Amino acid sequence: MYPRVFHYLVCAASLVAAQSALAQAFDQYSGQETYMRFCAACHGEDAKGNGPVAAGLPITVPDLTVLQKRRGDQFPEEVVRRIIDGQDIVVLHGTRYMPVWGYEFWVEEGADDEAVERVVTIVDNLVDYLRSVQE
Numbered sequence: 001m002y003p004r005v006f007h008y009l010v011c012a013a014s015l016v017a018a019q020s021a022l023a024q025a026f027d028q029y030s031g032q033e034t035y036m037r038f039c040a041a042c043h044g045e046d047a048k049g050n051g052p053v054a055a056g057l058p059i060t061v062p063d064l065t066v067l068q069k070r071r072g073d074q075f076p077e078e079v080v081r082r083i084i085d086g087q088d089i090v091v092l093h094g095t096r097y098m099p100v101w102g103y104e105f106w107v108e109e110g111a112d113d114e115a116v117e118r119v120v121t122i123v124d125n126l127v128d129y130l131r132s133v134q135e
Helices: 003-023 031-038 064-070 077-085 101-108 113-132
Strands: none
Touching: 031 113, 064 113, 077 101, 077 113, 101 113
16 A cells, blocks of 8 residues: 555544544543543642642642542542532632633533533532542
């Protein structure tokens, strides 16, 4: 096969694969997939607050693996859900550094009534994942 034809076939196959990945709605991602896509840059792949972006922030990014330990061995499910969703704002040094993911997900999911239900699923999946990484 000609090298150029092979190159085009590989590119076409890559585009098809990328398109199907993009077509998957966020509410179909596992909590871990969503975490890796949206949270790991700051909180780190291991959720310990050591992501590649963390060093550039004027705050200390929290270690998400000790949420349960810091709350008397009770995972603060509702608090975590409300912070991710943006219902509770954690203000550090005068501003909110963490994006309001509930709003961001709602916009990405179509910004309509059905999107609200999908956002609940996305946030629930993230909360379940964070519960699973507790030390």
